[in-house]
Amino acid sequence: MKPTAPTPPDAPDAPDAPDAPxxxxxxxxxxxxxxxxxxxxxxxxxxxxxxxxxxxxxxxxxxxxxxxxxxxxxxxxxxxxxRFADHEDEAARVVAARPADTTALDALHAHFLAGLERCDPVTGLNDAPGVLAFHRLLYGTPSLVARLYGYQDRSEQALAAALTTAHGGPPLQARLAAGQIIAVQRILAEENWRRVAAGTPLTEVHADAVRAAQDAFAQLRSGVGRYASGA
Missing domain, CATH: 1.10.10.60 (Homeodomain-like)
Structure with a gap:
């Protein structure tokens, strides 16, 4: 029998604004x-x-x-x-949109903590059955894991450009910092998902996830100093 799935219904067209192109x-x-x-x-x-x-x-x-x-x-x-398309340049957008008196790393730290508070699936801290099933599909399929690295690479490149714009410095320095930041966010999210998928109560994972994020970003501050200060 051929696999079948309901085709999503076509949504009604959104009305054009009077002067919308x-x-x-x-x-x-x-x-x-x-x-x-x-x-x-x-x-x-x-x-x-x-x-x-x-x-x-x-x-x-x-x-x-x-x-x-x-x-x-x-x-x-x-x-x-x-599903990750909107997140590919998310870190770069956070840095670009930060308040003038906020460092890039402070903005990224606050954004990650806010994601934990709203149980954003991208942080791994979400126990909705559909989210857990999607993550099992993603991390349980080698070709998807391999393809995901391409998305992460583009995230690093976009973030590196945003860091250079925000704080200056050599492009290579920004790329090294971006790689560390994206890796930290990925590892934190994977650990959250692993524990949630194993059945650990979400409230327990949440408390540990906040502590882990605080520790991880503290470590980042000592390694990516330019982007954690007003320099």
Whole structure:
């Protein structure tokens, strides 16, 4: 039997603002279609396993042709990792949007703690069944883990550029700092997810996650001094 998944219903088009350019509406429709195809694929992968579902089957369930699907997503893995698309430059955006009297590292530290408080899935501190299932799919599929490194690399590059703009200094120094910061956030999130997935109560994980984040960012301050000070 072929894997099947309900095709996400088409959402009604958002009304244009009186002076909104046509390109804005087209872009919103395109982004909505990205999300619809990705969520259809993830539903199939969760139900039947990543390796057991073909791209052709995803295309059929999403009611698009296979060539059209590949115009949206370069690989099968990208169908899953699309959920991370908004997070790829998140650290860079946090640094760019920080208040003038706040250092880059202080802004990133506060942002991570805020994510823990709202149980943002990207911090690993979320016990919703769908989130846990998605993380099992992600970390349990070698090709997805390998593809995830590409997203992390782009996150590091974007953050390095933002750090250089915020605090100056040699580009290589910024890239080294960005690598450390992204790695710390990734490791903290993976540890939170591992404990939640093992059944540790969320309240217990939350308290430990806050302490771990405080310790981790304290260590970062001693290693990425330029970006933790007003220099």
């Amino acid at each position: 046509a390109g804005g509406l087209r872009e919103r429709k395109k982004q909505r279609r990205y999300a619809e195809i990705s969520e259809t694929a993830i539903a199939l992968f969760l139900a039947h396993g990543f390796e057991k579902v073909s791209v052709a089957q995803v295309a059929e369930a999403a009611e698009v042709s296979k060539p059209t699907l590949f115009r949206y997503f370069a690989s099968k893995e990208d169908l899953v990792l699309h």
